[in-house]
Amino acid sequence: MEEIKFLEGKRLTVVGYGSQGHAHALNLHDLGMDVTVGLRQGSKSWEKAENDGVKVAVVGEAVKGADVVMILAPDEAQPELYRSEIEENLKSGAYLGFAHGFNIHYERITPREDVNVFMVAPKGPGHMVREIFEGGHGVPCLAAVHNDISEDTRDIAHAWANGVGRRVGVIETTFKEETETDLFGEQAVLCGGVTELMQAGFDTLVEAGYNPEVAYFECVHEMKLIIDMVYEKGFAAMRDSISNTAEYGDYITGKKIITKESKEAMKGVLKDIQRGKFAKEFIEETENGYKFMNKERAEYSDSKIEEVGSKMRKMVFSK
Numbered sequence: 426m427e428e429i430k431f432l433e434g435k436r437l438t439v440v441g442y443g444s445q446g447h448a449h450a451l452n453l454h455d456l457g458m459d460v461t462v463g464l465r466q467g468s469k470s471w472e473k474a475e476n477d478g479v480k481v482a483v484v485g486e487a488v489k490g491a492d493v494v495m496i497l498a499p500d501e502a503q504p505e506l507y508r509s510e511i512e513e514n515l516k517s518g519a520y521l522g523f524a525h526g527f528n529i530h531y532e533r534i535t536p537r538e539d540v541n542v543f544m545v546a547p548k549g550p551g552h553m554v555r556e557i558f559e560g561g562h563g564v565p566c567l568a569a570v571h572n573d574i575s576e577d578t579r580d581i582a583h584a585w586a587n588g589v590g591r592r593v594g595v596i597e598t599t600f601k602e603e604t605e606t607d608l609f610g611e612q613a614v615l616c617g618g619v620t621e622l623m624q625a626g627f628d629t630l631v632e633a634g635y636n637p638e639v640a641y642f643e644c645v646h647e648m649k650l651i652i653d654m655v656y657e658k659g660f661a662a663m664r665d666s667i668s669n670t671a672e673y674g675d676y677i678t679g680k681k682i683i684t685k686e687s688k689e690a691m692k693g694v695l696k697d698i699q700r701g702k703f704a705k706e707f708i709e710e711t712e713n714g715y716k717f718m719n720k721e722r723a724e725y726s727d728s729k730i731e732e733v734g735s736k737m738r739k740m741v742f743s744k
């Protein structure tokens with residue numbers, strides 16, 4: 426692959442072997458790159474990474490002498506990890522990478538001035554970045570450069586993006602644009618918006634006395650099949666495939682559900698991201714031992730929608 430030649434002969438380190446970490450490490454390893462995974466001593470990911478065939482070392486050792494270091498630990502863990510294990514071990518002139526702009530944009534990490542800083546943000550969950558790559562295709566990535574002392578950091582960023590995402594497309598951005606749009610998208614649309622939409626639809630049908638299993642298929646399970654058509658061919662092709670009855674209902678009802686008020690709420694969400702309010706609250710939550718998140722996790726895992734979903738998935742996927 427012509428595009429990833431800038432990584433050839435370089436020592437690449439991926440710190441973390443979670444959702445994004447395993448995908449970046451394995452995709453680049455499969456393309457013949459020299460990849461080491463950096464983990465903390467006793468990490469539960471250690472054996473998995475070794476079994477997957479990549480070299481593993483403790484973070485400080487993996488960073489020492491590396492040409493490119495991509496930090497793929499959780500955002501909230503990165504500042505302490507950078508200060509304790511990465512900063513003093515990074516060689517001068519190395520390339521330091523991120524998959525999300527959060528810590529640079531909100532100034533939680535200020536990298537040493539003698540290192541190059543870039544971002545490659547795949548536009549998809551890490552497990553899909555790996556699965557789609559294994560299927561011979563790729564997930565597109567955003568790329569940005571924050572510090573370019575070597576004057577070739579853009580080449581490194583594009584090479585990394587083309588390797589991890591199998592050359593399907595790289596869009597240039599800035600740390601600010603990626604951070605704000607990514608946070609907005611995951612909160613208002615992709616994760617927060619979609620799960621609340623499915624939950625509200627499911628609850629409305631169940632509260633009206635309909636069979637929860639029918640409600641689940643209608644409001645959750647079928648979502649993927651409809652969205653797969655949008656993903657592959659766009660809104661018009663999806664609307665072409667559904668019945669005229671559904672298409673008419675789509676035009677007249679969608680706007681009753683996502684109203685002017687919903688759009689105003691979205692603007693409020695964006696403003697809080699732009700002024701750093703969301704970031705501040707998220708960091709406080711992590712410093713507070715994830716109390717709110719643990720409560721939400723427990724409530725959702727005990728919920729009716731999850732109970733029905735588990736039964737329905739057994740039915741659908743055991744065949």
Ligand SMILES: NC(=O)C1=CN([C@@H]2O[C@H](COP(=O)(O)OP(=O)(O)OC[C@H]3O[C@@H](n4cnc5c(N)ncnc54)[C@H](OP(=O)(O)O)[C@@H]3O)[C@@H](O)[C@H]2O)C=CC1
Binds near residue numbers: 445467484502525550
């Ligand atoms: N999840 C996704 O799909 C996406 C994530 N991103 C970005 O990618 C980055 C990584 O996110 P994500 O993949 O979700 O992260 P994960 O939560 O999946 O990362 C878990 C990995 O990080 C390691 N880890 C956790 N804490 C520490 C620590 N203090 N020191 C060393 N290693 C640690 C874990 O090791 P251990 O086994 O020791 O716990 C594990 O290997 C973030 O910047 C995120 O915003 C960008 C696009 C999508």
Ligand SMILES: CC[C@](O)(C(C)=O)C(=O)O
Binds near residue numbers: 547548549607
């Ligand atoms: C949509 C959530 C995401 O931004 C992602 C998978 O792209 C994340 O932070 O995990």
Ligand SMILES: [Mg+2]
Binds near residue numbers: 611
């Ligand atoms: Mg994100």
Ligand SMILES: [Mg+2]
Binds near residue numbers: 547549611
């Ligand atoms: Mg994202």
